[in-house]
Amino acid sequence: MSSLREFQCEICGLVSENPTRWFVIECGDQKLSVIKWDLTAALSPTARHFCGEAHAQVYISRWFESICTPPPRHSLRTL
Ligand SMILES: [Zn+2]
Numbered sequence: 001m002s003s004l005r006e007f008q009c010e011i012c013g014l015v016s017e018n019p020t021r022w023f024v025i026e027c028g029d030q031k032l033s034v035i036k037w038d039l040t041a042a043l044s045p046t047a048r049h050f051c052g053e054a055h056a057q058v059y060i061s062r063w064f065e066s067i068c069t070p071p072p073r074h075s076l077r078t079l
Helices: 053-067
Strands: 025-029 031-036 048-049
Touching: 025 053, 031 053, 048 053
Parallel strands: none
Antiparallel strands: 025 031, 025 048
16 A cells, blocks of 8 residues: 555645645534644644645634524535
8 A cells, every 4th residue: 555645725725745834624504623743633634734834714704704694504524
């Protein structure tokens, strides 16, 4: 198996094979967690990847805004 892994920033689409200064965000309806780059966290199926603080903040802002709008009809929960 190849050990090469690429991650893509959710905001700008930047791809990196060694994103050591990136951030991982895990979020749900009630909680959002920001994690300094950690491969284990990054490989979680629910993890989102950001190339830096600025883009992590873009996502966090969207998440805050989403609290104020009604949730979509289809459920976000697939588990
Ligand atoms: Zn980015």
